[in-house]
Amino acid sequence: MMEAQYYTKLDDNKVQCTLCPHDCVIKEGRSGICKVRANDKGRLITENYGKISGYHFDPIEKKPLYHFYPGKDILSIGSVGCNLHCQFCQNHEIAQTDVHNYPYLKELSPGEIVNAALRQENNIGIAYTYNEPLVFYEFMKDTALNAKQNGLKNVMVTNGFIKPEPLKSLVSFIDAFSVDLKAFTDDFYRKITSSNLNPVLESLKTIKKSGRFLEVTNLVIPTLNDDKKKFEELVLWIRNELGKDTVLHISRYHPMYKMNIKSTDQDTLFSLFEIANKYLDFVYLGNLHSGKGQNTYCPNCGKMVIERSGYSTETKGIDKAGGCIYCKTKVIEHYLV
Numbered sequence: 001m002m003e004a005q006y007y008t009k010l011d012d013n014k015v016q017c018t019l020c021p022h023d024c025v026i027k028e029g030r031s032g033i034c035k036v037r038a039n040d041k042g043r044l045i046t047e048n049y050g051k052i053s054g055y056h057f058d059p060i061e062k063k064p065l066y067h068f069y070p071g072k073d074i075l076s077i078g079s080v081g082c083n084l085h086c087q088f089c090q091n092h093e094i095a096q097t098d099v100h101n102y103p104y105l106k107e108l109s110p111g112e113i114v115n116a117a118l119r120q121e122n123n124i125g126i127a128y129t130y131n132e133p134l135v136f137y138e139f140m141k142d143t144a145l146n147a148k149q150n151g152l153k154n155v156m157v158t159n160g161f162i163k164p165e166p167l168k169s170l171v172s173f174i175d176a177f178s179v180d181l182k183a184f185t186d187d188f189y190r191k192i193t194s195s196n197l198n199p200v201l202e203s204l205k206t207i208k209k210s211g212r213f214l215e216v217t218n219l220v221i222p223t224l225n226d227d228k229k230k231f232e233e234l235v236l237w238i239r240n241e242l243g244k245d246t247v248l249h250i251s252r253y254h255p256m257y258k259m260n261i262k263s264t265d266q267d268t269l270f271s272l273f274e275i276a277n278k279y280l281d282f283v284y285l286g287n288l289h290s291g292k293g294q295n296t297y298c299p300n301c302g303k304m305v306i307e308r309s310g311y312s313t314e315t316k317g318i319d320k321a322g323g324c325i326y327c328k329t330k331v332i333e334h335y336l337v
């Protein structure tokens with residue numbers, strides 16, 4: 001069994017995991033809050049190393065990443081476990097379980113995943129996603145370093161609830177991050193996700209400062225995080241701390257897992273979309289079938305440069321350098337024809 005990184009040995013064969021802000025102290029034979037990092041005879045081990053629950057070539061827009069190689073595919077992999085326990089978890093069958101209770105895991109090595117990614121046409125790399133990739137940190141790192149050596153891109157879809165030291169290491173081999181900013185109150189984070197807001201905000205700032213590519217997603221749940229004033233504060237924080245050009249996805253919630261509040265109505269999303277557009281250059285709507293909030297408009301001349309319909313992406317207004325074909329303003333930093 002693979003030994004984990006980021007932990008300290010304590011008395012009585014206990015260990016303390018220091019990968020995420022939970023800082024779990026784990027007794028021999030037990031696992032941490034994420035259910036997949038366990039104490040095996042006084043050593044912290046990563047139980048889900050190479051145990052894959054999902055493996056698909058997805059459009060990169062599905063992560064969601066709208067400004068990182070638009071129109072390309074990405075090999076997306078996940079395992080089991082999560083360091084958060086969101087009551088609305090959209091992937092709870094794999095995220096809220098462990099290797100002993102999920103019978104559909106497939107064993108794959110980093111090399112096998114990289115080879116599969118290299119073989120597929122239109123594929124730009126590997127996305128670590130589906131469950132929280134932080135909790136398979138060592139497998140993600142081994143795969144990402146191999147992928148990087150082979151010219152592939154690495155993408156992490158994460159809740160951002162990570163300690164500063166492992167995050168500093170992550171930004172050296174992950175090219176793009178899709179981070180969920182679930183709400184802008186600590187109360188929401190504590191009661192609904194069993195975590196805290198501040199470490200997530202710090203992670204977002206660290207990723208931005210590192211120069212790695214970043215997009216942010218906010219899932220809007222009626223009555224819990226749809227307050228317009230609070231949402232405006234969240235958007236202003238993004239503008240002031242991460243920049244006006246940060247991509248924000250406002251996503252529609254549907255009842256899932258332990259939460260039975262009814263789905264977010266479209267009018268709420270449309271009014272939050274208007275608020276975000278006052279402060280940010282690139283705002284999108286997700287999980288909606290209306291077609292609104294899908295296309296990219298040049299922030300300088302206002303012309304439509306990328307048209308999206310479902311997961312079909314037409315980059316007809318973008319030149320080879322990622323600029324607007326009408327006024328030459330740079331719109332997409334990472335682009336391949």
Ligand code: SF4
Pocket residue numbers: 017018019020021022023024031032033034035037082083135
């Ligand atoms: S990664 Fe898992 S074991 Fe480690 S501190 Fe976080 S929840 Fe606890």
